[in-house]
Amino acid sequence: MKLLEEKIRKDGKVFEGNILKVDSFVNHQIDVKFMNEIGKEFKRLFENEEVTKILTIEASGIGIACIVAQYFDVPVLFAKKAKTVNIAGDVYTSKVESFTHKRVYDIIVSKEFLHAGDKVLIIDDFLAQGSALCGLIKLIKDANATVVGAGIVIEKAYQAGGKLVRDMGVRVESLAKIQSMSPNGTIEFVD
Amino acid sequence: MKLLEEKIRKDGKVFEGNILKVDSFVNHQIDVKFMNEIGKEFKRLFENEEVTKILTIEASGIGIACIVAQYFDVPVLFAKKAKTVNIAGDVYTSKVESFTHKRVYDIIVSKEFLHAGDKVLIIDDFLAQGSALCGLIKLIKDANATVVGAGIVIEKAYQAGGKLVRDMGVRVESLAKIQSMSPNGTIEFVD
Numbered sequence: 001m002k003l004l005e006e007k008i009r010k011d012g013k014v015f016e017g018n019i020l021k022v023d024s025f026v027n028h029q030i031d032v033k034f035m036n037e038i039g040k041e042f043k044r045l046f047e048n049e050e051v052t053k054i055l056t057i058e059a060s061g062i063g064i065a066c067i068v069a070q071y072f073d074v075p076v077l078f079a080k081k082a083k084t085v086n087i088a089g090d091v092y093t094s095k096v097e098s099f100t101h102k103r104v105y106d107i108i109v110s111k112e113f114l115h116a117g118d119k120v121l122i123i124d125d126f127l128a129q130g131s132a133l134c135g136l137i138k139l140i141k142d143a144n145a146t147v148v149g150a151g152i153v154i155e156k157a158y159q160a161g162g163k164l165v166r167d168m169g170v171r172v173e174s175l176a177k178i179q180s181m182s183p184n185g186t187i188e189f190v191d
Numbered sequence: 192m193k194l195l196e197e198k199i200r201k202d203g204k205v206f207e208g209n210i211l212k213v214d215s216f217v218n219h220q221i222d223v224k225f226m227n228e229i230g231k232e233f234k235r236l237f238e239n240e241e242v243t244k245i246l247t248i249e250a251s252g253i254g255i256a257c258i259v260a261q262y263f264d265v266p267v268l269f270a271k272k273a274k275t276v277n278i279a280g281d282v283y284t285s286k287v288e289s290f291t292h293k294r295v296y297d298i299i300v301s302k303e304f305l306h307a308g309d310k311v312l313i314i315d316d317f318l319a320q321g322s323a324l325c326g327l328i329k330l331i332k333d334a335n336a337t338v339v340g341a342g343i344v345i346e347k348a349y350q351a352g353g354k355l356v357r358d359m360g361v362r363v364e365s366l367a368k369i370q371s372m373s374p375n376g377t378i379e380f381v382d
Contacts, residue, residue: 035257070223113219
């Protein structure tokens with residue numbers, strides 16, 4: 001998506017340690033008008049799929065997922081990072097490793113909101129190692145629901161996650177695929 | 192907002208310990224179509240105000256804020272719960288007490304995205320003791336920006352937060368004000 005690549009080049013900031021900050025429009029401040037363009041693009045890409053639910057993960061996926069969901073006319077479900085072991089009610093759980101925060105945490109969704117027969121589109125802001133995406137896929141499979149695919153805003157294509165998930169047979173559509181980036185500000189995208 | 196009161200009566204669940212669960216449409220699964228009705232209502236209530244930014248707090252405020260922001264045509268900024276002390280760059284901070292999770296945590300917003308001259312509408316899902324709302328107001332004041340008001344989906348009107356914040360001179364508009372509720376399912380709203 002050219003518009004997104006231009007926006008990342010213009011407003012993204014690259015820092016040492018493989019960090020791309022897009023917090024002016026994606027994951028701290030959210031450019032809601034721009035997110036509507038993202039929503040239209042995901043709708044175009046997945047328009048032949050029947051989608052009954054959009055699944056994302058807190059926190060930065062939620063805003064994007066809600067805007068995208070308007071184009072599919074379905075509810076959003078966001079996986080929560082479990083804060084306590086004592087969760088009321090029945091939940092599906094999986095483990096996600098955060099490389100940014102260097103820890104493993106449990107994510108949960110209530111069984112009440114994910115059912116066999118659901119056709120689930122996953123939406124998230126970033127795909128790098130793929131840990132969050134694999135965790136979300138596991139939740140969907142545990143519910144005997146169907147993974148329609150994953151719509152990712154920015155994929156770090158030089159990391160392992162994209163191949164890992166596509167090799168599982170899951171359709172992954174990333175609107176911007178970064179081939180390389182460096183702290184001097186150079187960002188190269190996959191053609 | 193009658194539509195919201197009906198929805199809470201129909202889909203909300205009251206549990207022991209002053210807990211109202213609305214996670215089928217507000218803060219786990221999100222009914223995006225219904226949130227658009229909420230967005231229209233906040234726009235109607237604040238239509239005479241100039242709003243330059245919507246501020247909320249992760250995680251459950253984000254989805255609502257993004258939908259609401261579409262009616263004001265402004266970006267959303269969400270305060271993050273600080274995970275580490277070493278935050279890169281300059282931030283405004285305040286402390287918020289979570290009564291649900293029985294802990295105090297720091298919230299932050301980047302100074303880059305909140306400026307003197309901003310006219311900020313706060314959006315959140317719940318108002319009870321008012322700790323999150325006071326924390327957000329402090330961030331805005333620290334930035335020398337203006338608090339236009341707070342748009343709350345559900346206020347527990349029998350708790351102290353609403354009076355506390357209104358007594359500070361902040362306009363608070365809550366779309367549903369709960370007067371009382373009990374685990375047998377009875378929910379009474381303020382007229």
